Amino acid sequence: MARTTAVDVQTLLGGAYRSSYPVTSFITIANLMVTKHCTDTAFTAAELEIIERYLAAWAYCNSHPRSTSESAGGIGESKQHREDLGLDSNEFGQQAKLLDWSGALASLGVAAYKGLRRSVDLSWAGVENPDAVVE
Numbered sequence: 001m002a003r004t005t006a007v008d009v010q011t012l013l014g015g016a017y018r019s020s021y022p023v024t025s026f027i028t029i030a031n032l033m034v035t036k037h038c039t040d041t042a043f044t045a046a047e048l049e050i051i052e053r054y055l056a057a058w059a060y061c062n063s064h065p066r067s068t069s070e071s072a073g074g075i076g077e078s079k080q081h082r083e084d085l086g087l088d089s090n091e092f093g094q095q096a097k098l099l100d101w102s103g104a105l106a107s108l109g110v111a112a113y114k115g116l117r118r119s120v121d122l123s124w125a126g127v128e129n130p131d132a133v134v135e
Contacts, residue, residue: 001031003034010023021064026060033052033055038100054099055092
């Protein structure tokens, strides 16, 4: 059961909220994340609710990037875009990580970054060149 409400998430989003894109599915995502990762029993209900609210806003903005500039005469719009992974992709996710004093949400980002790092080992399986000059 969700800890936060659509009205709370819409208020947090402010001008980024578009009524044509409901927040309910993003609240579900946030609820699943909080329920699975913010498991420390010392969290208060209020702390879990606000973390869930920020996670819902984070998911919403990842799915519906916010306008960074608009114009009317020439009709134009620019969308926010960042190349960060996970919760670092916008300020709502970053704030959720800060609110989670247990560090569980921050550790998700560490796992994502580590998952992208790959190492490659090369070895020579050929035959030494007998004509090579060795000094």
